[in-house]
Structure formats: C-alpha cells, structure tokens
Amino acid sequence: MELDVRRLRVLHEVALRGGVTAAATALHVTPSAVSQQLVQLSREAGCELLERSGRGVVLTAAGQLLAAHAERILGAVEHAVAGLAAMRQQVDGTVRVASFPSAAGALVAPAAARAMAEHPDLDVRVIEAEDQQSQLDLRSATIDVAVLQEYDHVPAARFNGLERHPITTDPMHLITPSGWGRATRRLADLPDVPWVASAEHTPCGRSTLRACHLAGFEPDIRHRAIDFALTLDLVAAGLGAALVPGLALRNVPAGVDVRPLDEPVTGRQIFAVTRIRGTAPLRPAIDALLRALTATPLPTPSDAPTRPPVRHPARRDSGSW
Template structure:
C-alpha cells in the first residue's frame, strides 16, 4: 500500500477544517479536486475515508485513523526540512505570519522589515488574522507563525502540538471622554459611568468585567465594539468609558483622554505560536523572524 503524502495533506485539511469546502478554500483548489484526491487516497488505502452526512461529509473511523497519521507524517517531513536547512544555515524562503491588527501594526510589520533587511533572501509575508482562524491556518501549514493574545485572568491554553514564544506585555489603559474630567486611572471612580466594551465571549470583554469586579462594581455596558478604533470613536463621542490595550492607542481622537490603569493594574500578553518542532530545530527562516519579533519590546 503506497500512500501519497500530498493526498494525506488533503485528508488532514478535511479533518482539520471539518469539511471538503473549507479544505478546498484553504488549499486554493476546487471542492471537486479535493473529492478526487480523497477518492484516490481511499483506493490507495483500500478503505473508505469519508462518508456522506447531510449535505456534507464526515470522516469514517478509518479516515480519522489515517488523518492522525497524516498529521504525524506532515510534521515529520517539516522537521526533516528544518533540520537540513539548519545544517546549511540557510536563512531564506517564505515565512507566512498571521496576526491580529494591533499586534500586526506595532510588532509584526517592523520585525518583518528588520528580518528582511538582515537576511535579503528572506521573504516574510503578513496576513491579518483573528485567533481561531489563525490557529487552524497554523496547524494546517498555511501559516508558519501566528500571534495570539491573553489578558490577565483570561489565559489562552495551547494544545501540545503548538509552541509558545513570548513577545510583549501590553498594559491596559482607561480611556474616557475629555469632558468627563475623571483622570485618576482608578476603575472605582467610574463605577457609575456608562461603558463601551467588546463583544460577548471575547477575552477583552472578560478582562474588562474581571477588572471592574475587582474594583467592586458591575459595569453598565451600553455599547459593544470589537474594533478598538470604533471603541475610541464611541468614547470620543462621549458615550462611555473603556479599557483598551496600549498598542491600540497609536491614533487617539482629541476628544479622548488616556490614562494608564493603576487600580487594578491589568495587561495583556502577546506571544507568537509555531507548530511544535519536537526535539529538532526551528527552520532558520522562522527563527530569524522570531528573533526580530522578540526584540520588539526592547525598542
């Protein structure tokens, strides 16, 4: 039984993404092409790997077994390539980086520029990506590095097949309309204020709620905004106060007052994530970018 590694990657994408259509989008091919590859792999394996379920497909027990082995094979190939590149000390090739907007602008873009200047054969490509999608893209190999965030009291656990690389700490700031005149940096002074906060289920919202509760009150949230630029505009219009990380404060409207949060002190931590390298080295191109990224906070 000879199994094609490229077809194993297709099966792994279907398992990871939860269906043929999503896998096809990730692989930049048509759904029919994915179906054809799965059919050929099934013939090679001698058993059915997917079966119909409603309007889509699900993996069969054999499909799940083979997808798990496919993941291990893909990782082994990548580690072999990294080991050979490390022997050559070859800092070249493409590194694809996914990051959420505030980190992409403040950390990733300058680090990418420095890495390229230091290593002319290196090609760093940046994609704006939110947490859940970027994790899938990292595990599938579409991205090589992603940036994630976690707030105080809202940890971001990682599975064992991903490695964490600390990058920066980003203190939270209290922003209020200029006309309010409340500038102590203490949440307790705003217990009777209106608030602007992030959407339900987001780490930023959970961090805001926890900080306010530490200060002894439940915030009166009147407005919701995921985009920090919109949060600043809502606060600037006099509609409420908000907690915002420092990296989101590069452009502040003149109608917004910014104060470091001093009670309770709260921050978010930003870290890079790569696929686990096991006992082997990182690909030199990825290591070179991470080195520049780690140097960002000291600049």
C-alpha cells in the same frame, strides 16, 4: 500500499477544518478537487475514507485513523526540512506569519521589515487573522508563525502540537471622554459611568468585565465594539469609558483622555506560536523572525504617560502550550 503525502495533507485539512468545502478554501482549490484527491487516497488506502452524512460528508473510522497518522507524517516531513535548513545555516525562504489586527500593524509589520533588512534572502508574508483562525492555519501548515494574545483573567486555550514563544506584555489603559473631566488611573473611580466594551464572547470583553468586578462594581456596558478604532470614537463622542490595550492606542482621536491603570492592573500577553519540531532547531528563517519580534520596540500610546512594557527574551517553551 503507497500513500501520497500531498493527498495526506488534503485529508488532514478535511479533518482539521471539519469538511470538504472548508478544506478547499484553506487549500485554495475547488471542493471537487479535494473530493477527487480523497477518492484517489481511498484507492491507495484500500478502504473508504468518507461517508455521507445529511447533505455533506464525514470521515469514516478509517479516515479518522489515517488523518491522525497524516498529522504525524506531515510533522515528520517538516521536521526533516527544518533540520536540513538548520544544517545549511542560511536564513532564506518564505515565512508566513498571521496576527490579530492591533499587533499586526504595531508589532509584526516592523518586525518583518527588520528581519528582511537583516536577511536579504528572507521573504516574510504578513496575514491579518483572528486568533482562532491563526491556530487552525498553523496546524494545517498554511502559515508558519501565529502571533496571539492572552488577556489577564481569560486564559487562552492550549493545543498539543503547538509551541509558545513569549514576546511582550501589553498593559490595558483606561480611556475616558475629555469632556467628563474625570481622567483617572483607577477603575474604582468610575463605578457610575457608562462603558464601552468588546463583545461579550471576546477575551477583551471578558477581561474588562472581570477587571471592573475586581474594582468592586458592575459596569454599565451600553456599547459594544469589536474594532478598537470604533471604541475610541465612541469614547471621543462622550458615550462611555473603556479599557484598551496599549498597541491599539497609536492614533487616539481628540477628546479622549488616556491613562495607564493603577491597581488592579490588567493587560494581555502577546506571544508567537509555531508548530513543535521536537529537539531539532527551528528553521533559521522562522528563528530570525522570532528574534525580530522580540527586538522590535513597541510604540508608545499617544497622549498617555505610560510605564514601559515587559519584554521577554526569545526562547522556546518546553512541551506544548
């Protein structure tokens, strides 16, 4: 029996994404092409890997077993490639990095430019994506590095097979309409005002709620915004106060007072995630980007007397995160 590694990658995508259509989208091919690859892989394996379920298909027990092995096989192939790259000691090739929006512009873009300036044969591709999508793409090897966030009071989910590299701490700032005349560093000073917050299910929204609870009050959240630019516009219009991380405060509109928080302090940790490569060194290209991420100075929020962010040395955490 001989199994094609490329077809194993297709099977891995179907298992990871939960279906043929989602796998096809991730692989930039048609669902028909995915189905054809899986039919051929079934012939190679000598058993059915898919079965009908309602209007779609699901993996059979044999398909689930082979998909689990496929993830390990693909990891071993990548491990071998990384080892060979490290032996050459050349920083070249393409590194694909995905990041949530506020860090993509303020942190990842200048880090990518810095890394490519230092290593002319390096090609860094930046992709804007939310955390959950980045983690899926990282596990499927669609990207090489994911820049993620973890808010205080809202621990991020940890996944086997992924390795965490701390970058920096991004403190939250208290923003209020200038017309209120109530610029403050203390949440406890604003228990009686309307609030703007992110959606209830988001880490930022949950962190805001928890921080207000720790300050001793239930916030009157009247407006919800996913985009920090909209949050700033709502505050500028006098519609409420908000908690916003520093990286989202590069372009503060007129009419907004910005102050870093006193106690209770809240913020978010920003970190990069890569696939685990055992004891072998990281591929030099990925390592170069990680160094640039930790060395890139963070922008100072406009109109804010800020305390410096906490920077972490580039290192690899042991085990999965």
